[in-house]
Amino acid sequence: MAEPKKVKIMETVLRDGHQSLCATRMRYRQMEPMLASLDEIGYKALEAWGGATFDTCLRFLDEDPWERLDKLKANLKKTPIQMLLRGQNLLGYNHYSNDVVEKFVKCASKHGIGVFRIFDALNDVNNLRVAIKAALEAPEKPEVQGCLVYTISPVHGNDVFVKLAKELKDMGCHSICIKDMSGLLAPYIAYDLVTKLKAELGDTPVELHTHCTSGFGHATYIKAIEAGVDIIDCALSPFSCDTSQPCTETILAMFEGSKHEQVDIPAVVVNARDESKTLDRQALTPIAKHFLGVKKELIEEFGLKGYFDVNPNVLDFQIPGGMLSNLTNQLKEAGMEDKYQDLLDEMPRVRKDAGYPPLVTPSSQIVGTMATYNVAYGRYVAAPKEFKDLVRGKFGRTPVPVDRDFITNTLKIPADQIIEDCSVEDAKATTFEQFKAEIIDKGFLNPTDEDVLSYALFPQVAEEFFKKHYKPITAYKR
Ligand code: CO
Secondary structure, eight states: OOOOEEEEEEEOTTTHHHHHHHTTOOOHHHHHHHHHHHHHHOOSEEEEEOHHHHHHHHHTSOOOHHHHHHHHHHHOSSSOEEEEEOGGGTTSSSOOOHHHHHHHHHHHHHTTEEEEEEOOTTOOGGGTHHHHHHHHHOTTOOEEEEEEEOOOSTTOOHHHHHHHHHHHHHTTOSEEEEEOTTSOOOHHHHHHHHHHHHHHHTTSOEEEEOOSTTSOHHHHHHHHHHTTOOEEEEBOGGGOSTTSOOBHHHHHHHHHOOSSOOOOOSEEEBOSSOTTSBOOSGGGHHHHHHHHHHHHHHHHHHTOOOOOOOOTTHHHHOOOHHHHHHHHHHHHHTTOGGGHHHHHHHHHHHHHHTTOOOOOTTHHHHHHHHHHHHHHHSTTSSOOHHHHHHHTTTTOOOSSOOOHHIIIIISOOOGGGOOSOHHHHHTTSOOHHHHHHHHHHTTOOSOOHHHHHHHHHSHHHHHHHHHHHEETTTEEOO
16 A cells, blocks of 8 residues: 555634634634644644734724734744735735735734735736735745635636646745635545646645535545645634534544554644654644633623534525625515525626626625625616626636626726726725825824734724724834
């Protein structure tokens, strides 16, 4: 038998786990007691920072996200901290000017981000260029990972993703991640995709990120591992499964085999710092116990449900779980509950008209709202601004070019508003110095670069936070 394939685990308990199951509400103090233990495990990385964690820190938890990152870094001396970055959108919903993107990446790297996982909702590589370059140039030499945002459509075969992966590698990415945010990637499709990526990318590591939303999760990881995937993203048991990642301990147990049966197991989950050692499942037990307690606290304090039903229908609608419940509410409020099925039927049609964007923040909300308008007022009688922006190219190239006649006749958008190259628009976006001047104008003197970046990303929320913590002369004490 050949040597078993060595697989590593990236742990999501500090980010996607509680984002998926507990509305991103985990506080730093609930993480702290376990950081030293997590650091000892031998994970490939610990994901701990991203758009929602940054936003909820300021909005709900009264924590400075930069300060949280500093504390994480101080306690995680061996394991790289990973963040999720939306390319030219950074952590927000709009495109930022290049200097804001560069400044943000530089600052995040300085504060201790060791792995930048960078994606664009439309898989438009032009939206990734500035962020990737900035991360590659950071003096701390972080790992730069490019993402394939996975989706299903008539124009998204595995070959399209392989081509995109090669482009990302050519741009200098150190590793490639298949980002399957809605859990759409089926086991045998994953086997084919990973096989093709491994054949094309040579030594470049391939990582797989999925969710258990449709119920595929663990099975998809097994087939991906059989095809040679290098890293899989898992969450410790209390924050795993349902709409979150497959469970870390379960995956470890699968590859341990059994003392009582002699069977060949094709892979082994190794310690990322010493590949001669396997990951120690027993060492995870006390950590999981702690986070089970944290989960109970979060459910109690924020009135959360803490679990979600597995929903294989996501494969047909491709509406991420959280969004499905939002749409149901919107229909209810509009007194159109009986139109639920119409809305589900309308989604794929709108997505086709918009050039088959993958449905991930912010494209999922944009397509969903357009579909709701169509069901409520008749097809394209009215259209939200964001939908017009999407089809006229403001957020970049859609996977399939949107039909011109649809843009100018159906949606009545003047032809001169169609954007061929959105980087021209990005160049007109607010600069770092302009954001800084705005804060000072509002009376917060001497803001740090970090304050300016928080404000650029979430202006109202950051301003409220500054008001609470402002100390004359030093802006506020960090
Ligand atoms: Co995810």
